[in-house]
């Protein structure tokens with residue numbers, strides 16, 4: 237690789253290192269302004285700047301004594317400063333052929349003195365300078381030189397802190413989203429995408445707790461696809477899986493946003509309906525029965541495959557004990573199966589909707 241290519245590669249890496257700090261075009265910040273002010277005081281210079289050398293401009297993060305926040309690169313004194321290690325001092329710009337015809341020297345603001353300390357990334361890339369300038373030729377002594385470089389080091393230390401803070405925030409956000417995803421996965425039934433039994437039990441407990449604190453009662457519905465074993469036996473397990481998924485979809489289509497639907501296990505499902513009476517839950521369950529009767533579950537089997545479901549419904553009120561209610565709703569479902577399937581068994585008197593089957 238030739239020298240020119242090396243220089244191009246180095247400049248690309250330098251710019252990448254600069255971009256990594258996300259500092260360009262950010263607002264002025266007190267932490268940087270304070271350093272510029274201290275540099276100006278220590279070096280007794282009317283102008284002080286923290287600047288970074290971008291691709292085709294020098295950009296000022298903090299500036300005292302000048303009214304611009306960036307200048308083109310070709311008139312930047314700092315772009316020369318970053319080409320050499322350590323402090324770059326120009327006692328009289330009019331006596332230096334690199335700067336004698338610079339418009340910042342020959343015209344407003346007539347800069348005559350320059351001292352710049354390198355802002356270097358930890359991997360050695362020169363990013364910009366902390367510099368002080370004056371309108372007449374002069375120098376700075378050893379102590380001022382030391383202080384200027386020490387302040388430049390503080391600029392870089394602060395930028396490193398900002399970078400690691402940003403990285404930390406990114407990692408925390410990543411961790412939070414992974415945690416969220418894991419919590420979702422742990423709560424979800426893989427086949428149907430519904431809540432799984434454990435997550436549903438959690439929702440049940442919290443709903444019952446709010447009912448005990450005064451919220452209105454809820455209805456609990458247990459649903460079981462009828463004769464599901466036959467579907468598996470006749471069409472195979474994959475078709476059985478599709479039927480379970482499709483059943484979940486049908487259930488989802490008849491419930492409200494606030495209702496909580498879960499796969500309880502196998503071909504059994506649970507539906508928690510907050511602020512709902514047994515009567516209202518019965519109406520929803522009846523809509524599901526009608527839907528199942530009117531639409532084939534799987535259309536591409538030899539015969540369109542219709543399924544029916546049996547359901548049990550009970551209420552959850554402030555006197556309810558969760559384990560008792562789970563047992564009760566299971567028994568109601570069992571009653572529905574006993575009655576010949578494809579029907580709904582509910583506690584208390586049947587609502588005025590004709591037969592519960």
Ligand SMILES: Nc1nc2c(ncn2[C@@H]2O[C@H](COP(=O)(O)OP(=O)(O)OP(=O)(O)O)[C@@H](O)[C@H]2O)c(=O)[nH]1
Nearest residue numbers: 460461462463464465466468473476477502503573
């Ligand atoms: N394809 C498939 N089958 C499942 C899944 N989970 C449970 N099953 C099957 O569901 C069937 C349930 O059978 P049973 O408990 O006898 O109930 P059923 O045939 O629906 O009869 P009833 O409930 O009395 O109407 C069993 O054959 C299980 O293997 C699943 O995720 N996918």
